[in-house]
Every structure is written in structure tokens, then in C-alpha cells.
Amino acid sequence: xxxxxxDGYGRAIxxxxxxxxxxxxxxxxxxxxxxMTFLPRQQILTLEExxxxxxxxxxxxxxxxxxxxxxxxxxxxxxxxxxxISALPGLRELVMTTNGSQLTRFAKPLAEAGVKRxxxxxxxxxxxxxxxxxxxxxxxxxxxxxxxxREAGFESVKINAVxxxxxNEDEILRLTDFVVSRGLDxxxxxxxxxxHVGRSREQSLFSSDQVRDLLAQEYRLLPSSDNTGGPxxxxxxxxHPHTRVGFISPHSNNFCSTCxxxxxxxxxxxxxxxxxxxxxxxxxxxxxYPLDNQPVxxxxxxxxxxxxxxxxxxxxxxxxxxxxxxxxxG
Ligand code: SAM
Ligand code: SF4
Numbered sequence: 298x299x300x301x302x303x304d305g306y307g308r309a310i311x312x313x314x315x316x317x318x319x320x321x322x323x324x325x326x327x328x329x330x331x332x333m334t335f336l337p338r339q340q341i342l343t344l345e346e347x348x349x350x351x352x353x354x355x356x357x358x359x360x361x362x363x364x365x366x367x368x369x370x371x372x373x374x375x376x377x378x379x380x381x382i383s384a385l386p387g388l389r390e391l392v393m394t395t396n397g398s399q400l401t402r403f404a405k406p407l408a409e410a411g412v413k414r415x416x417x418x419x420x421x422x423x424x425x426x427x428x429x430x431x432x433x434x435x436x437x438x439x440x441x442x443x444x445x446x447r448e449a450g451f452e453s454v455k456i457n458a459v460x461x462x463x464x465n466e467d468e469i470l471r472l473t474d475f476v477v478s479r480g481l482d483x484x485x486x487x488x489x490x491x492x493h494v495g496r497s498r499e500q501s502l503f504s505s506d507q508v509r510d511l512l513a514q515e516y517r518l519l520p521s522s523d524n525t526g527g528p529x530x531x532x533x534x535x536x537h538p539h540t541r542v543g544f545i546s547p548h549s550n551n552f553c554s555t556c557x558x559x560x561x562x563x564x565x566x567x568x569x570x571x572x573x574x575x576x577x578x579x580x581x582x583x584x585x586y587p588l589d590n591q592p593v594x595x596x597x598x599x600x601x602x603x604x605x606x607x608x609x610x611x612x613x614x615x616x617x618x619x620x621x622x623x624x625x626x627g
Contacts, residue, residue: 301358302357302601312527313351313559314365315347317563319335319367319562319563320366320367320368320371322371322399323431323432325432326430326431327430327459342580346565348378349583350565351382352385353594355385356387361391361526363392364391364412368395368396370400379391380410382411383411383412392412392413393412393415393416394416394417395442396431397417397438398435400443400445405445414452415446415454416456417455418457419443421436421465422468422471422475424436443481454482455481456472458483458484458485458486461503462500462503470514470515473516474515481540482542483540483542485544487504487546488502489547512542517536521541526557530544530546553606556570556604565579565580569604575604577597577600579593579596579597
């Protein structure tokens, strides 16, 4: 029988973000340091362990799973994993966040494997700046990947843009024009201070309210109560019914009271909150009890009681969480 997980504050947990790898073909300046060391392979959950976790989650009321990373498309066997997870009875939707660099190859197979929606990261439309922000990436590959995703038949394709003061805030209107002309959604994200990335983040906050003010110069923004089951708040654009603009505002609008999610890191740590170091070592439990889910389930249920009431990123952008975003399952 399906039971639903509820945390210590009465919030039902029905959404899990699973990081399938901490590796990536990019090195984005807000996500990683320049010289990242990645986990040895044996510390990463196997595909079988990832599927076992997904089965456990869905059997206990989780209806939405997002595969992320690192870059999920660098994990070997990702399409087969998607196929197995999307077939789990009770799962409402399997979705993915990707940097888009390999979508010309993967978009169609992912759609056929049951991935319903894609979030693709794109912070700039300027090739040189794209190279600077990702340190190694090539803009055209991602633009081609976005086109491939549009043609592959997903229910929706959304662009994610992290806005960093002094880096790309001058492209907010251009990025919005880009999605409007293609009928895509976009979400603007405030940078979170996860891990030491080799620069101060104090000056880098560009708040969602500032983004909204800039957008209002060109577009008429209409309030919306849309909810896609994540932390974003949305507005519609008058005369552009196919585009929604979302805002993820960990600094300026705390969304913790409605938090319905937990994260599983690539090494199998169940993170109860992105802005907090509490976790449960699921990998140890899965390996200690290879044939018995009961002790794992009991540990998860107990751990959920420690999910904190709210995150608290300090206003000065000071790093309190040492984990990098790629290791957290962003
Ligand atoms: N590699 C994939 C990608 O870039 O879309 C998936 C993983 S990435 C960690 C997931 C999302 O987190 C991306 O949209 C990325 O822009 C965002 N992100 C990474 N570091 C962040 C930070 N410090 N603050 C806010 N968002 C961040
Ligand atoms: Fe890789 Fe995504 Fe992090 Fe960029 S944000 S370094 S693409 S994991």
C-alpha cells in the first residue's frame, strides 16, 4: 500500500531530485571551482542502486522525480535508467535538468524513454561570455541542443538562467526575447552560495525583483498562480501566451514553507535541504541491506523528521555550505 512521507513540519514529500553523477563537461563559475576533483566511481550509486532508490521513493508517495547532476547526460546508461524509472507505477512525471550540450544526440531517446519535461541551462547568448561562464562550453552546441529538444516532443522545454550581477544581468531581456520567439518558458535564478568557487559572491546577487523591473520595461507582466511543483513563482507575458517567466529566489523570497522535496546526491546522500548540511547515507544502507528495503525505509522516515524548517543563506553571500552545487543535485 502506498503511504506518503511527511516531514516534522507536516510537509508532504512528493518530489525527489536525484543526481546521477557529480561529473560534468562544463565548469560553470557559479557551480564549480576551476579545478574540481570528482568522486571515484565506486563511491557513486550504481544504476541499479539509483533505480532501487527511485522504486522506494515512488512506492512511498513520490510522484515527481528530476534527474540532474553534474550533467546527467554524461552518465553512461542514462537513457535505460530513464526508461525504467518512467515506467514505475505511481510516478506522475520524470523530468530532467541538463546543460544541453549533448541534446542533439539525446533529446529524442530521452523523450522516447518517458522524460516528460526538460530544463536546459542557458545564461547568455554571447559565445565569448558563454565560454567565460562555463569555462569550457560552446554556445552553438547548446543552441542546437535546444532546437533538438523542441523537435523531440517533450511536454515542455524550459530555459534556466542564473543571473549574476556584472556578468549577464544585461542579457535578461535578450534571453526573454529568445524564449518568447520560440514559445518556451524561462526561469531566472538567484545565485546560491554553495561551495567556494574562487570568487566572492557578495557583489553577485541580482535579485528576482530587479529582474522583474527590467522585464517590465519591455513586457507587460501578468500575475499567475501556476505551480510546477518546484520553488519557482511565475508570471505570464501579455500577448505571449506560450511563454511563462519563473523566478527562483532563495535569497529574496524564502519558499521553504511549501518545500515538498529532498535530494539524493550522486554518492547516495539524502539531503533534506539544499541550504543545510543534514543528510542520510542511503548508499551505506542500500549496500548493508541489499535485499531488504524495510530498514532503509525506516531510516528515511526518521531522517525526514530532521528536515529543517527553512534554509538561511546569509545576505552577504558568505558560504556556509561547503558542498558544491554539482555535488548537491541542483
Ligand atoms: N548540469 C545540469 C545543468 O547545468 O542544467 C544540471 C545540474 S545544475 C547543478 C542544475 C541547475 O543548478 C542549473 O540550472 C544551474 O544553472 C543551477 N546552478 C548551479 N549552481 C548554482 C548556484 N550556485 N546557484 C544557483 N543555481 C545554480
Ligand atoms: Fe555542469 Fe550544470 Fe554545474 Fe554548469 S551548472 S558546471 S553544467 S553541473
